[in-house]
Amino acid sequence: MCLIDVEDADSLLEHVQDLISLTMDDFPEDQINDDAAKYAAKMLKASITDGTRDGHLRIIQHFVMFHLRRKSKWDPKPVDEKTPHDIATFITQKCGPVEEGFEGRKASQIIIYLYSTAVSTRAALTMWYRSIRPNESLTEWRLDSVTNTWRGLPTRSRYVSQFMVGLEKTKAKAGEVSSSARALALEDIHRLHDHCTRADLPISQRCAGIIRYVAYLLAWLMLLRIDEVVNLKFENIDKVPGERRWINVGLNTRKQNQTGLLHSWRLHANDDDPRICPLRAFILLASLYGRNVEKSGPLFLRVSAQGAVMQSQPLQVL
Template identity: 80%
Template sequence: MSTQNSHPISQEKPVPTDEQVDDELCLLDLEDADSLLLHVQDLVTQHLDEFPEDQLDDEAARYAAKMTKASITDGTRDGHLRIIKHYITFHLRRNKKWDATRVDDKTPHDIAAIITQKCGPVEEGFEGRKYSTAVSTRAALTMWYKNLRPNESLTEWRLDSVTNTWRGLPTRSRQVSQFMVGLEKTKAKSGEVSSSARALALEDIHRLYKHCLDSNLTVAQRRAGIIRYVAYLLAWLMLLRATPPFQG
C-alpha cells in the first residue's frame, strides 16, 4: 500500500540580497524623515545651541545671511535659518567657490559632510553630536532645498535622462539615506540611545495598514511594513507589561 505525504513540500524563501536589505532600510529611513517633518520645529529647537549664530565679520557669514534671507520664505522659523546658514558658511569656509544654490550629484555629499562634521567622533576631529542632531540638520536642509526648488517633487531624487539634471530633493537621495542609516547604527553601537522618537500618529497607522495589506507594493516594501508592524507590536506589549494591573 502506497502512502502519500499529506503535507506539501515546504519551499524555502529566498534570502534577501544585500541590495534588497539596503533598499528596505532606506525606505524605512525615508518614511521616518517624512513623519519627522511634521514635528520639525520642535526637533530643530532642541539643537539650536549646537549651531551658534556667526558674527558677520567674514565674507562667508555675510554671504550665508544674504542667501538665506533671499531664498527662504517668511513661513520658515528662525531655527531652520540658523542651521541653513551654518551649512552654507561651513562649505564656503572650505571652498570659496562653493555655490549654495547648486543642486547636482555632489549635493548629497555636501549634506553628508555637514552632518559628519556635527556628529562624527570627537577623536577624529568632529563635534561628536548625537544622532538627533543629524536628523534636525537633515530636516532643516530639506526645508532649504524645498525653498530653492519649489516646483520639484518632494518625494524623489533622480537623474532626468532627457535634460541630464537632478530632480527632487537631495536630502531624499540614496546616498544621504544610506549615510543616515549607517550613522544611526554607529551611534547605537557606541551606546547612544536615539531620542528622536515621537508619539504614534493616525497617519502612521494608515501607512502601516498600506504596507501590510496593499497588494500593489513590492515584496521589499511589504517586508518593510511587516518589520515596522512587529516593532510597534513589541513596543505595545512592553507597555502593557510595564503598566500596573487595574484595581477595580
C-alpha cells in the same frame, strides 16, 4: 583647511545671511488673494514653529559657511550629483567625535546626540532645498535622462538615506553597551538636593544650585524634558491663596502638541520625603528670589557671580 581668512568671517556671514533672506521667503502673503489660499498658507506656516524655523536657519547658515570656507567658489543654490555628498560631509563634520577632528562631542557622549543632531540637520537642509527648488518632488532624487538634470531633493537621495541608516545603526550598537545616560532616580534627586542646599557653598553656587534643583525636581515629578521646565513662566504656576497642600503647574505648547495649553499638574506636598516635596521646593525658590524679583516672565533665572538673581536673564539648558 579653510580657504577664507579669519578676518573675512564677518563679510562671509553677512553674505550668507543675505542669501538665506532672499531664498527663505516661502510664504509671500501679499501674493495671496483667495480666502481659501490664505487659509491654506496659514495652515502651512503653522506646520513649523518659529523656534524650529530659527533653528533650521542657523543650521542652513552653518552649512553654507562650512562649504564656502572649504571652497570659496562653492555655490549653495545649484544641485548636482555632488550635492548629497556635500550634505553628508557637513553632517559628519557637525556630528563626528572631537577625537577624530570633527566638531561633535566626545565619543562617550556621541550616543546621546549623534543621530538626533543628524536628523535635525537633514530636516533643516530639506527646508533649504525646498525653498530654492519649490517645484521639485519632495520624495525623490533622480537624474532626468532627457534634460540630464537632477530632480527632487538631494536630502532624499539614496546616498544620504544610506548615510543616515549607518548613523542610526552606529547609535543602536553603541547604545547596547553604553551606560553614559540614564533616567534620574530618587537617589539622584536626594543627592542633588543635599549638594545644592549645602550651607558651606559659596553664595553664588548655592543660589544657582537651588534654582537648578527646583527645575530638575519638577522635571522628574512631572516626567517632562528639562527644556520644557526651564521655559516655564511665573504665570504657569497657580498657587491658591491659603492652600497649603498642593499647587497647580500648567504647561503651554509642547513638542508633541503645539496648539495651546496642553495639561496641568497638581503637585501635592510630601511630608514623608521633604527633599522631593514640590511645595517646599517652591518655598525655597521664593525665599531665594525675595521681594525684588518681579513675579512675571521666566520662572527660572540666572545668578550672577556675586549671587544676585538676574531678572532679565532666564536660565539656559546646559
